[in-house]
Amino acid sequence: MNDQNKEKNSDCTHMNRCQMYGLFELDDSVEVWKILYCRGTYTRCERYKMAERGLRVLPNLLPNGQTIEV
Template identity: 40%
Template sequence: MRSCRLFPILSASNALDYWVGVYCKGEFTKCARHDRLTRGLTVAPNLLPNGKKI
């Protein structure tokens, strides 16, 4: 998880626990970042696990 480039951005907010619980420790196959990585695609640093951008 800590290798995820989004981790440092979210670690400054209360949202980190939510994202980690839902996607990293839960339904990681539904994570947009995981999906792009496993398909060999570039992952934008601002891409959230739900596919939205910040």
């Protein structure tokens, strides 16, 4: 199994401190974000990428790079 396949079924390493993940946990209707990113290929998540680069992550930034009203 290569590294990319291993990541597909891994939990995001930022879950415990990610504000957006906290919101996802409160609302079952947004389960798809968790499946696609938080418990899926989290390295594609814009929040994850910014945090890994040491950049400030906006609280309303979605994994796909769009923002929402909070």
